[in-house]
Amino acid sequence: MTLLSPVWTALLYLAAAVCFILALKGLNSPRTARQGNLVGAFGAVIAVVVVFLSVRLDNIPWIVGAIAVGSVVAAPVARRVKMTQMPQLVALFNGVGGGAAALVALLELAHSSDGWMRVAVVFTLLVGAVSFAGSAITFAKLQELMTTRPVVFPGLPVVMALVLLAAVGAGAGVVFSGSQALAVGLMLLGLVAGVLLVLPVGGADVPIVISLLNAFTGLAVAASGLVLGNVLLVVAGTLVGASGTILTRAMAAAMGRSVAGILFGAFKGGSTAGSTAVSERPVRSSSAEDVAVLLGYAQRVIIVPGYGLAVAQGQHTAAELAEALEERGVDVDFAIHPVAGRMPGHMNVLLAEANVPYESLKEMGEINSEFKTADVALVVGANDVVNPAAKTTAGSPIYGMPILEVSQARQVVFLKRSMRPGFAGIENDLMYEPQTTLLFGDAKESLTKVLGAVKGL
Amino acid sequence: MDGISLLTITVLAVFVGFEVVSKVSSTLHTPLMSGANAIHGIILVGAIIVAGQAHEPLVLAVALLAVVLATANLVGGFVVTDRMLEMFRGRKRTESADKQKEDAR
Incomplete structure (x- = not known):
């Protein structure tokens, strides 16, 4: 039994979607930004309450427990993080969102018999996994757990092409067979692709990649909404995907770079020129x-x-x-x-x-x-x-x-x-x-x- | 909902997404990215649905992992965005405090 009729459910989801739009709009100006963010959070609360009231759910104690765990872990970290380390935290949150979308798609595969539905599953799996692994690498770079310089090895483009080819093959396999094992394989390929995508990106370009992966996660969420037939996920995910794409381009423009140049610049080689020349020239130091x-x-x-x-x-x-x-x-x-x-x-x-x-x-x-x-x-x-x-x-x-x-x-x-x-x-x-x-x-x-x-x- | 309606909604949402951020200044790029990041944490709704329909322990475990990750994205995202924006408010508050001081003189 559910408490909310489908009409009320749809209306409340609409209200949540409007909150998200107002949130992004509010974030356009310093004056309204903070309220905007709160409106977005309010929309999220509506959506979560609605899902509990509108869908027949088992395992509710477990679910509430998992939400508590997620909140207890994330909120204090977000509260206490030093402002200087904020970019990597955003990357981390983005990554786990992508990971969650991929897991949801993996589990929904069993319920999707329709071919198009499985295409959406495949998309979510792949893009969610890319976003998860890519974000993990950006986190490691920004936290300086690994070198911040572009990491390239000979044959990287070939490996990347092979991984993507394999992913397309596995994806087609999942669409036709609905095999869970293949889906897990596809997810693993997505993880490898995410790592390979971000490794060659160096230094100051890393934030732009966070923004791009943010848009990716948005698209993965939208696709998972298609799989679940949930309009709110479709709208929210698409909003983030679209605004994230624009934002990525705006950031790249602010640095005089093109997004393609950032992602593929290091592939062409030579982009690290000059980086190894440490000179012994004298400098003037003073008191x-x-x-x-x-x-x-x-x-x-x-x-x-x-x-x-x-x-x-x-x-x-x-x-x-x-x-x-x-x-x-x-x-x-x-x-x-x-x-x-x-x-x-x-x-x-x-x-x-x-x-x-x-x-x-x-x-x-x-x-x-x-x-x-x-x-x-x-x-x-x-x-x-x-x-x-x-x-x-x-x-x-x-x-x-x-x-x-x-x-x-x-x-x-x-x-x-x-x-x-x-x-x-x-x-x-x-x-x-x-x-x-x-x-x-x-x-x-x-x-x-x-x-x-x-x-x- | 049928496929065509979903497609219509998706296309309209793309345009809304383009429109709402097209003129934002670089000062707000970071909070905006962080706010958008929080919004896609709404995948929590999907994770809850999947977890609520799970009947095998393994499926439930994976679904609960998704719930934890999605919650971290959603809650952490909004909190960290609020932290950033607090700074903007802080400045305004001191400005108005200064003004009050001047008024008091």
Whole structure:
């Protein structure tokens, strides 16, 4: 017996779908974003309640227990994760969603006798598995459990082609025979394909891949909705698939890359050119006091924050330094590269957390023409986003990525932990230029020292 | 529901999906991706249905695993998105607090 009639069920699912649309719409503007997200969560609650009231379910205690386990594991992690590690957490959540979709499809295969239904099962299995394994690899890369550089081996395209061919064969087999064993095989092939898809993607391109896999999971969910005949899953999954595709393209455009270039660039080889050349050229390093003098007597300072700043939790100190300089009459701005941090918009979130006024955060297009009027560009824990190789060195992994034109400032100061190259694994020639000064050390410690010295001027 | 209706709904949903995110600024790319990520956690509904119809222990076990994973996606996704967006609100709150201070003077 069920409590809700099919009509009420359909109406409530519609309400949930509208909530999801409003959620995505709300996330378009900073003013409405938080409510938007809550509306989405409300829609999800409606949907879950409706499924309990509208479908005859056995094993309810088990199901409730499993939901409790999932919530108890995920919510505290999401609450406590450091903002710097958020991208990999998003990747992880995306992966488990894809995995769940694949498992649902695997189990539904037994109930689908219709050929088209089985096509949807095959699609969900494959795409869900790709998303799961791909997300796991992006997680490992972002968490730096493995190298962040592109991983390529000779014959990778051939292996990939063979895996995909085998997957098509297994998929056709599943459609015609409905065999569970073949379906499991297909899922395994999907896992291998997911790993192979993401391995060659390196460095700064990883976030774009998360967005792409996010769209993949959406499509897998939509297909599983077709299998189950559940309209809400179809609508929600398609929404995410479509918006995720647009978002992926927008992110890629912000970095001056094409999605195909990111996925297949490393296959062509040569994309890691220059990455192995570690030079012994001399650099000019200096003390915190010297940097403080440079900053304190400048008229205009532009701070370029990067991932190193976030990782050292130095955003609050950076905000204090900006304030101290402003008090001395120095004009200070923050130049935010679209992919500063690890994901588009990540740095804005981190600096907002440190209460840096919104007006001081300048986007790349706005600030790039102003570097030539700046006395000092202070690069804190950023590297790839100011690397001139993106403009000058064809064949460099970041070639074509728009960069902040730091080199046009009269003086450039790098706060860096070491000479280690950035996430993309390439050297930055700017560090050897005569106008450049380096201050080695943890970003937060260096900033604290500079801040102290500025206050003592 | 018949195939044609589902197809119609799917196609319309594609256009809605394109439309709602077409003009978003790069500042909000990350929260938007995270929010969309949470929404596909709704696969939980599918996982619950499959688990509720399972009769063999192995099937139930796999279905419950799907429920756990989907819940993690759904709950974790919304919570982490909220965390990110909290930052935006935090800034506005201090701005209005500053304003109140000024007003008080």
